[in-house]
Amino acid sequence: MERSAAVPGVAVVVFVIKGNTVLLGKRRSSIGDSTFALPGGHLEFGESWEECAARELKEETGLDIDNIEFLTVTNNILLEEAKPSHYVTIFMRSVMVDPCQIPQNLEPNKCDGWDWYPWNDLPKPLFRPLETMALSGFNPLPADGK
Template structure:
């Protein structure tokens, strides 16, 4: 096991009762569905990271960011360990685009009761630990 625990920030973008999910490629969790997100950088606030990652990955500008919770995610096969900080954000305008084609195959808006499979481990853990997510979408 890698001796380093990384901090990830995941942005749950909500619009019209749906959340935005992307199909991951090229990294751990490849071919699973996840929210926009990435590594928290030194000196960066969680909100700044959420905004930066959403813009870098989808081209969307998010606001109204609120903290949702965190998960402890151990990727045994990949030998990685993350603590993922989840935030909820809104995005009133624009449609997501694949801005990092080496990391994401596609983006789509998904209803919470019709999520694609398989989901990315942190999102699975969030939904298991925090069923109140249904109150956000």
């Protein structure tokens, strides 16, 4: 069997939790265009998952986060996309340093804007890695509700 020269990418996404809601944005991208997704992006060489989550969130929304922790990982082969891809997606969870801070859309060419959505009533359609995680029954909200 011949191996492809393409290799999987590593993405780090972050659930920013506010009560029972999570921060989502509507993607503008060749992968998952017009789907709702978590903030995040590519892991850079030498970067920890926590550093990547904080950096990507700051670049995309201007928010500062704290208590960043690993939740789970998914393997996503997206062959039906305009640009077929394969991503290992690392899901992190955090809270905002300042709970009154409002997310800004700092990359309008990549996102239509950010908003808070109840975990039990997510918008549709979801970006496939998030949809896969949600359909599996995984719940990103802290067990203690904080």
